[in-house]
Amino acid sequence: MSVLVNRNSRILVQGFTGSEGTFHATQMIEYGTNVVGGVTPGKGGQQHIGLPVFDTVKDGVLATAADVSVIFVPPSFAADAIMEAAEAGIKVIVCISEGIPTADMVKVRHYLKSYPNSRLVGPNCPGVISPGEAKVGIMPGFIHQKGCVGVVSRSGTLTYEAVDQLTKSGLGQSTCIGIGGDPIIGTTTLDAVRMLMDDVETKGIILIGEIGGGMEAEAAYWIKEHGTKPVVGFIAGQTAPKGRRMGHAGAIIGGADDTAAAKMRIMRECGIHVVESPASIGSTMKKLLE
Secondary structure (H helix, E strand, O other): OOOOOOOOOOEEEEOOOOHHHHHHHHHHHHHOOOEEEEEOOOOOOOEEOOEEEEOOHHHHHHHHOOOEEEEOOOHHHHHHHHHHHHHOOOOEEEEOOOOOOHHHHHHHHHHHOOOOOOEEEOOOOOEEEEOOOEEEEOOOHHHOOEEEEEEEEOOHHHHHHHHHHHHHHOOOEEEEEEOOOOOOOOOOHHHHHHHHHHOOOOOEEEEEEEOOOOHHHHHHHHHHHHOOOOEEEEEEOOOOOOOOOOOOOOOOOOOHHHOHHHHHHHHHHOOOEEOOOHHHHHHHHHHHHO
């Protein structure tokens, strides 16, 4: 079993004919993902990499019954692309685009309240993969292996590191969710953790966070009260100086509870198995599941 995407998902690529959309759509198709078409305004009716192109998401949904979209459009148009997907009835919207103005994402957050059946993952994220079923994003598919560990991460690169360790240890992954590192995102750490806790085939969860914001603490307190599976946690940015953004737009220490040390303390107090180094993520989870 998996969450968000699976072999039955029907994926529409927004920004289909651009260089990024073309490359990653091809990679997704080669992985075995059920990509059913794409959207590029003004190019509707054409064929691209063997699939139909539509002018709007609504046209694509009507023609293909797509229920998932992945967005590869420039940041200035990405907010409109997200809202268009929601209005067209897309259930899972994965926004890869980075550099979207925060003001635009404020509008998106408000807009999506009117579309409770649509879930946004991202922006500025690597996407979602259920190994062996569907790859919706930019992650390297070859390092993934179907298994029983769910991964939730604000960092794309650290997601790949954790996945590689899990695969080499023989555990594999159920679903990996890269939630993105921007200040305003659609799916929070807690949202992703709750989905994986409810997934019967997920036996353990890896939670990778960063300095900045309170999502990790929020998830930790929920895990303390409701968690039923072992959780391994890691927080990036342990040596980050206060007041300096580190990598992601959302990775800035704004207060005492935003530091890596504070988040790690809260996670430990809530029963999460916190590791000091990302190199220990896979081995720690393996011990917990043995």
